[in-house]
Amino acid sequence: MLAQFLQFLFSGVTVGATYALAALGFTLIYNASNVINFAQGEFIMLGGMLTVFFMQLGLPMPAAVVLAIVVPAFVGVLVEKLAIEPAKGAETVTLIIITIGCSLIIRGLVQVWLGKGTHAVAPFSGSEPIAVLGATLLPQSLWVLGVTGVVVAALWYFFSRTLAGKAILATSFNPVAAQLVGINTSWVLFISFALSAALGALGGILVAPITLTSYDVGIMLGLKGFVAAVVGGLGSGLGAVVGGLMVGIVEAMAAGYISSAYKDAVPFVLILAILFFMPRGLFGAKVTDRV
Amino acid sequence: MMNFRSPYLGLWLLVAVLAVLPFALPNAFYMDLAIRMAINAVIVLGLNLLIGFAGQISLGHAGFLGIGAYSSAVLTTHFNWHPAFAMAAGAAACAVLAALVARPIFKLKGHYLAMATLGLGIILTIVITNEGAWTGGPDGMPVPPFALFGFELYGEKHWYWVVAAVLAISVWASLNLIDSPFGRALRALHGSEVASQVVGVDVVRYKVAIFVLSAVFASLMGSVTAHYVGFVTPGVAGFFHSIELVTMVVIGGMASVYGSVLGAVLLTALPQALATFEGWETVAFGTILVFTMIFMPKGLVPTLAAKLGRKD
């Protein structure tokens, strides 16, 4: 009983960490620009696919991983500069369509360039499962959790202890005021898109050895990351992490105990339930409009 | 602007085009394309009332299309229902589901409706895919033809006239609706929610009403599509299809009745046009989306109308 539960928990937490990274990406961009970036999932896909590509070129894994983070970050900046910034001040629907358009372009290019095949990435350090109380844990899961933990800690430090991080937070609360005190808000947008693309890509790289990767994995992963962000209240960093883990765990439990066929539906059932009973997500703040 | 007859001029033009079109089209392939354009146009008209006029986003509208299509398919095939009843049952199911989901969601602001509708669409697709015993799973299932009063609708010729009539009536009804107390309340809550509230508009009720209406439109046209094509697959309810529908609204022009028709026509034709770009369809589709939104954020018809208006 316990062993089975632990097994589901391990797989839930592992995939949940990826959702958490994607959710952080959504949150960062949402806070900086009020845009829901539907291209977020494509950065996850780019992370995995580019790792495969660079390793096929013969690069050692660490180099491939670094490139597979840097390139998506660059793509993220391109998306911001070429598509989001020119449409500044547009309606929400318009911005959503633009990010969806970007996601189609990225996915389409990867499909043309690297093909429709499914690829495996070798685990970072062996594939010998570790036994824990009757359940088994893949070494790659430890990588996923460890790296995610380090990244979350680093982000926390960045946003609460450095001037640059505080500038970004300030911009999210009040862009006009931030500009008045001399914060370069266009720089903030730049950093937010680069950072969230890098976070997405990192998640994609970490989870690729477990789930395989192909040009179209971004849609589902991205949408689940969005669910995680909304579960966390959309805009809260801590909420995004908790939301990600929660979505991952609930999904794994439902797949294990109820029906694996409906695994992908679980996060969406969860979000509908939360919107019904806890309308502001788990960590959302109350807001009052000024009129 | 003050000439209140002018919005209906386009309707007469549309009716004229619809009447002449079948005689001008060279073969069944184009007839088929025209029918699919018209079906999409009706769905997009409903969706535009929600998105363009009321300012609410649905990213799962294809889900309602799927409910209509599969209600028609499953109820007629497995339960021997009359197609008309099956169609009505699908529409009723959509109305109930839309109202149930929308009521709590519309009390929230921002992106939550987008999230909820997106989730709903995905859940429906997964249900359709998984319940293979009823739906044929990922492979889809055949749908018997539609018959009413002993007359069976069959082939492009029949369906064309049905769909063309439905489109003309829908355009007429939409034009009527937006220029009525109901329609003005809808546009007002988009323009300023608080202003519409203080003049007495119960905004939640109006949003729910228009969401239900557009869901019912989608469901009915889903049933029509199912009977016309004679086959349904889960893709009809899929996320990508929902995005296509929203794109038709936005490209044609938000809050524009004729924009809905134009958007549907263009985006239904686009995949045919892009087929020559072997493999690059997705990229081309995405690029068109991004460029239109950056350079014509209001969409084609409002942008062109503004250009023409300035010349006068």
Place this chain on the structure above:
Amino acid sequence: MALLEVNKLSKAFGGVKAVQNVSFSIDAGIVYSVIGPNGAGKTTLFNLITGVYTPSEGEIRLDGKEIAGAGPHTLARLGVARTFQNLQVCMNMTALENVMVGAHLRLDRNLIKAALRFPALRRRDGELRDEAAALMHFVGLDKYVAARADAMPYGALKRLEIARALAAKPRLLFLDEPAAGLNPKETIEVDHLVRKVADSGVTVVLVEHDMKMVMNLSDRILVLDYGKKLTEGSAAEVRRNPDVIAAYLGAHA
């Protein structure tokens, strides 16, 4: 019995008490003004009474009937209308349509009848169009009858909001800084307009910074400072009150 009675009304946002323990009553048919320095809680008070905010504590009675906590659309039904300090004009509609929306509750709002173009509904809409045009004329916006709202200057939009509020045929009209941002000539025009509205029998509640206009128009004045009621009285009484002078000159401790 007074038309509107407000009893010990309070509103807190987090720890900030924007309105504290404010009580007053307004008789039908008068012009009642609320003044006070910036941040005194005037707009919050308006938002509480018109149902945009929910009070933290206290009672609001309209014709003796408790209305605290009722939503704006419920209050509209009871004859309450308002304008906004930050313009709330529907820029996606024409000027005339904005005014027509004001008459929302007086119309048949049925969806089916609208979609099928029922003749009765169309006829009523035609009448309303004339009525709305007449209202635009009344507020001095004749030349914008055919305009789109987003093509109108600021001063005209302020008056468009008044026309929209009047289209509801309210008993109680709240005007939130109708002269803010207007030039002296426009301010005088709005002054005359408010007088005309009051003379037509509508009870007017006014928030305004232009003291000349307030003193000129008001039958009674409520002075707020830091969310609290400082004093209440006729224009002459308020003008003489040392606390009011202190609050406005900033000598207030």
